[in-house]
Amino acid sequence: MRVIKFQLNGREVETDAPPTARLIDVLRDEFAYIGSKEGCGDGECGACSVFVNTLVQNSCLIPVGAIEGAEIMTIDGFSQTELFQMISECYSEAGAVQCGFCIPGMVMASAALLSKNPHPTEEEIREGISGNLCRCTGYNMIVDAIDLAAKKGEGLW
Structure with a gap:
């Protein structure tokens, strides 16, 4: 199984989730960052928005395999600023x-x-x-x- 490493709210983390797993699911289920919500699951509503390398992205559309080495900031992390x-x-x-x-x-x-x-x-x-x-x-x-x-x-x- 491939381990995927990335920065999450300022700390380095890793997951062994399948590369096709949605980022929203990994954030909520594995890391317990539940501030980002799944509204539509199709990238239409924006409730699951996160920063990926400082750009706003819908985490319901991003496969976790695509974020290797990326900096992810959730609303949970951003709320500390x-x-x-x-x-x-x-x-x-x-x-x-x-x-x-x-x-x-x-x-x-x-x-x-x-x-x-x-x-x-x-x-x-x-x-x-x-x-x-x-x-x-x-x-x-x-x-x-x-x-x-x-x-x-x-x-x-």
């Missing part, structure tokens, strides 16, 4: 959280967007979260939260 705390506070302040199911992916998409574009327009924010579905809150409050994070996060990006 100052950036997460600031974004989270903005989501709360804007009333952008209801059931919370989409929020891990939305927060990851928000951070990715703001790290590339610290002063996005409303249109750019909507485009930046376009791969994420929210069934409760609606997007206006999420867009407001990201706009607030952009304003409050001066110097963090």
Whole structure:
């Protein structure tokens, strides 16, 4: 059996999961990182979003064999950062959280967007979260939260 090694939330880990196993399953079942949610299993909703080498990816679409040597950051790891705390506070302040199911992916998409574009327009924010579905809150409050994070996060990006 082939061992696959990668960085997970800042530490080196390895798995002997089959290379075709989905990353979301390995993260949740083997490493107990349950912050990333499986919503659709088809890469449509974004609830399973993780950073793979700093790029937002849907972990339900990634075979674990494809991440050999990669740096993976889940919402569980990201939640330990100052950036997460600031974004989270903005989501709360804007009333952008209801059931919370989409929020891990939305927060990851928000951070990715703001790290590339610290002063996005409303249109750019909507485009930046376009791969994420929210069934409760609606997007206006999420867009407001990201706009607030952009304003409050001066110097963090």
